[in-house]
Amino acid sequence: MTLRVTLPDGSPLELDDGASVRDAAAAIGPRLAKAAIAGRVTAAADPDVTLLVDASAPLRDGDSIAIVTLKGDDPDAADIQRHTASHVMAQAIVRLFPGARYAIGPTIENGFYYDLQLPEPIAEADLARIEKEMAKIVSQNLPVERYELPVDEALAVFGAGEPGTGASGLPLGLDQQFKVELIEDLVTAAEATGDEVPTISVYRQGEFVDLCRGPHLPSTNKLGSGTFKLTSLAGAYWRGDEKNPMLTRVYGTAFPSKEELAAYLEALELARQRDHRRIGRDLDLFSFHEEGPGFPFFxxxxxxxxxxxxxxxxxxxxxxxxxxxxxPVILRRELWERSGHWDNYKENMYFTQIDDQPYAVKxxxxxxxxxxxxxxxxxxxxxxxxxxxxxxxxxxxxxxxxxxxxxxxxxxxxxxxxxxxxxxxxxxxxxxxxxxxxxxxxxxxxxxxxxxxxxxxxxxxxxxxxxxxxxxxxxxxxxxxxxxxxxxxxxxxxxxxxxxxxxxxxxxxxxxxxxxxxxxxxxxxxxxxxxxxxxxxxxxxxxxxxxxxxxxxxxxxxxxYGGNLPTWLAPQQVLVLPIADRHAEYAASVMRAVRAAGAEASLTLHADVDDRGESVGKRIRDAQLQKVPYILVVGDREVEQGAVGVRERGEDKGARPLAEFIGDLVAEVRERRLPEAG
RNA sequence: GCCGGCGUAGCUCAGUUGGCAGAGCAGCCGCCUUGUAAGCGGCAGGUCGGCGGUUCGACCCCGCCCGCCGGCUCCA
The missing domain is CATH 3.30.930.10 (Bira Bifunctional Protein; Domain 2)
Structure with a gap:
């Protein structure tokens, strides 16, 4: 018996009956067989639905298939890898903290997390230990196997019953109450819609068993080394409800290749540097004070x-x-009662009294x-x-x-x-x-x-x-x-x-x-x-x-903009740097000319002179760090020619006549031209 | 509000297993008069977040509080 499937380029492929995605990959080539981690399958009977399945999933006659590998940049591949990473992490945590109960562990943008209930609190310092244990699980190369169980069998696996081994070969009595709840929910949901109660899919790698829809990497070593990193710890309520117990959420990130992970971590660092709280302080834009938490000072x-x-x-x-x-900012409470805010919004409102009358802050x-x-x-x-x-x-x-x-x-x-x-x-x-x-x-x-x-x-x-x-x-x-x-x-x-x-x-x-x-x-x-x-x-x-x-x-x-605002928004647009004291008068006249041109055009142009007794290099550096779009260096040459040495957003543009520079600046601000963000 | 972490000079961070608190940058003063990202020297700067406790002695140990950071929930 044979079955025929169609590849993404439309070409047919004949396989033995019962062949899996991996077998299909093997039929194409041994390298692909090794790289295959999952498949995208569209059944002939249901052409609108494409399912992502394990490499071990069997194919049926008429399927259209695509092989998913970690090479290239298939977003499904990264997702599968992250999902497996979350399982491996949960496994490592259970090994290190026996008695840990795992709740849910989905993938998120750029990574994954797992919510767990731990027998003892853990700290960020523990993340390194967990990563080490994860690396061990990767090197053990445990196969990741899928099981489909009837509900009662699944409940026996995750329930608090007698430990043992079930008919499927899975351990019993794992005492994972969150999983039991999730299975019960699947049953209730199915009953509510009148659907048939589904079989429960379960994945296993070594001693670790988890309730999961899948798909997963075929084995733990496919996760690779240097491709994942645990990033942070947080609290999270079970099912996101603050009435439920708080679990510990461990965040991680994972990418198909080491290079991608490194690039991501670098991007994170860049994001940290362009944090508006840092820019606000460095550029002296605003501040926060203990005396008024949450109330910015500009x-x-x-x-x-x-x-x-x-x-x-x-x-x-x-x-x-x-x-x-x-x-007004403060109005009688009675108004807010009439408007409905009192009934619908009062937890978020501030109240006060004026002459013994109740008032509210809007x-x-x-x-x-x-x-x-x-x-x-x-x-x-x-x-x-x-x-x-x-x-x-x-x-x-x-x-x-x-x-x-x-x-x-x-x-x-x-x-x-x-x-x-x-x-x-x-x-x-x-x-x-x-x-x-x-x-x-x-x-x-x-x-x-x-x-x-x-x-x-x-x-x-x-x-x-x-x-x-x-x-x-x-x-x-x-x-x-x-x-x-x-x-x-x-x-x-x-x-x-x-x-x-x-x-x-x-x-x-x-x-x-x-x-x-x-x-x-x-x-x-x-x-x-x-x-x-x-x-x-x-x-x-x-x-x-x-x-x-x-x-x-x-x-x-x-x-x-990473602080490099468009010129029309920049709080300091032009800074004039006289090279030596003898250029101070000319520098001041340049500053005045820019300001006057702004007034003439009904624009506010922020121009200043930096004539501190610092070296030119130092003053350029400072202005650069302050993200001033235009630094005008003026020395003997400029004074003589009525020019300015323009340094625009970090680039030396050479000397230009002052009038020409001002004309362009006014046009740029008036038209609110935008620089490249980034 | 809840979970976890953190709080030492304006900023970034050392430090003391309980015995007088340190650096760089920023600031101030002086010298240098400078050509495109840090010139040189000096000075000053801290109730070690706050309050209470333990101790002969607390920045360090304990408790409570405040604030900040990362999440959860919520949201412009």
Whole structure:
């Protein structure tokens, strides 16, 4: 008997009946047989489904197959390797800490982790020991074997029963309660959907047995040496629920080759160097103090950057038809009770008293904005009414989550509320979606991911209204042919939202912008407009933020550009270095000329002179470390020719006439040109 | 909030198995007048995160608290 399979290039391959993926590889060549770690198989009967299977998995007639190897850069290969690495790590930990119970050990981007319950606490110092034991397991070259067991047999393996050996040859009574729970869940899930209760797949390498879907490397030595490293320890709740016991999570990273691992570790180090907290301190932009954890302090240069961001933001809002407003930070608690924040958000709010009356510090800007709306009668002729606010909000975040500018307890939302008629809603949402992309592009973020979040458990408003609002958001995205991810139950308590995530140069994504449709708040705070029919109508409200938080966006910018900001954002754009004291007067005149040109063009150009008694080399080094885009060295030659020696972002560009340099600088800043990020 | 780790000068870090606390950089002063990433010399700088305890004696040992870092959960 033979079976026929199809290879990726379309060519057929004939194999003996019962042949495995590895056999297919062997039929192609011995080198491939050795390298094969798994297969991608598409069955003829089910052409839409491609399964990733073990090298030992049997093939069936008509399958289309691809051999997965660790050579090349097959993402499936890295994933399989990491998954096996997590098993090997769990095995090593159980060997070193008998009685350890292993819970789950998935792969993550660039690595893997395993959550375990350990009989004694471990420290980072133990990671080296664990790695050593892992290396031993690798060198023992244990075959990794798959078993398919009926539920009762699987429960006997992982349950707390009498130790022994089962019919399958697997050990019994391993006393792994987390695995028992997971198996029970599989059964419950199957029963709930009415599906047949599945067989349980289990993997074994040596004495270690784990519940797992697979696939895995065929044997532990395929993991290789110098290809994995344990990176950190953390606590994690069993199933991510803080009511459950806390487990110890051990993180590791693994790559198919040593070189890739080394490159990754190097990239990590680079990321550490461009940490915005470090850049903020080194460039004297902002600081944090024990006296106010989570509350950033912005220094003069930090405010230069802040103002550059906000000046641009304001100008664009004027163009887009917004008016700017400002509302108080503290308002009566009663307002927050009416708006629904008291019921839905009070754990995150700060409260205070004024003259014995209860007040709250605002966590959002909308109720204040609504009071402005209510300050006079509104006509349909006023709509859409777009009111933007750079509103400083305070939110009580749990102490463990604070992180530089990324997670703080006060931040400035670049908020806006658009009041419009139901008929105008779709067009207004569309306008915001386009505005958002325009703003991101200006800051150098072209790659934007979009998510649509729907009604959460804790919410206000009727079903019809939610459905309507969710429909509008989905229609706009589809009308713009925008790909988006649906996030059920993740909306704000008052309405569904579209979230915008920007991708930075290091591939990380950040949620920034959000658009939220709200029928509830206008109702709660009872706002209306007079229609053409002379009747009162309820407007719809759109909440939106573009950058999200000015503070956080600043942090993202700093990391995206590694501190080398576009010139239009740089807190110090030009630094003039006179070579000797006799050039000081000329240096000062260069500085004044740059500043004057800025004023002339209605731009703020930050130019200074560094005439400290330090060597030229030293002052260049300092300016370079301060990430000043343009260093102008002036000596006898420049004074004579009315020129400047330009050093642009670390590169000596030679001397140029001063007027020419200034003309280019003004154009660069005015057009907000972007450098390469990175 | 929870788990793990950490806290010595502005920054980066040594150090003492319990006996007067150290370096480099930054800062200040002086000399040098300099041509594209660190010129030379000097000076100053610390209740060793805070409070309590043990001890003849605590930066070191113990307890509590605060903050920071990495996660979990949450989120702009």
């Amino acid at each position: 220094h003069p240069k930090g405010m230069r950057l802040w103002n550059a961001m906000v000046d641009f933001w304001r100008a664009e809002h004027v163009k887009a038809g917004y008016e700017e407003i400002s509302t 966590p959002m800007n909308c109720p204040g904005g609504l009071l402005i709306y209510k300050s006079r009668r509104r006509s349909y002729r006023d709509l859409p009414l777009r009111m933007a606010e750079l509103g400083r909000v305070h939110r009580h975040e749990m102490s463990g989550v604070l992180h530089g500018l990324f997670r703080v307890r006060y931040f400035t939302q670049d908020d806006a509320h658009i009041y419009c008629t139901p008929e105008q809603l779709e067009e207004e949402v569309l306008g915001v979606v386009r505005f958002m992309q325009h703003i991101y592009a200006a800051f150098g973020f072209a790659d934007v991911k979009i998510e649509l979040s729907t009604r959460p458990d804790k919410s206000i408003g009727s079903d019809e209204v939610w459905e309507l609002a969710e429909g509008v958001l989905a229609r706009v995205l589809e009308g713009e042919s925008i790909d988006y991810v649906l996030n059920p139950g993740d909306g704000a308590f008052y309405g569904p939202k579209i979230d915008f995530h920007i991708r930075d140069v290091m591939g990380r994504t950040w949620q920034c912008g959000t658009i939220q449709v709200d029928f509830a708040m206008p109702e709660r705070l009872d706002i209306s407009y007079t229609g053409a029919d002379n009747e009162e109508h309820r407007p719809v409200m759109i909440h939106r933020a573009l950058l999200g938080s000015i503070e956080r966006f600043m942090g993202i910018l700093l990391e995206h």
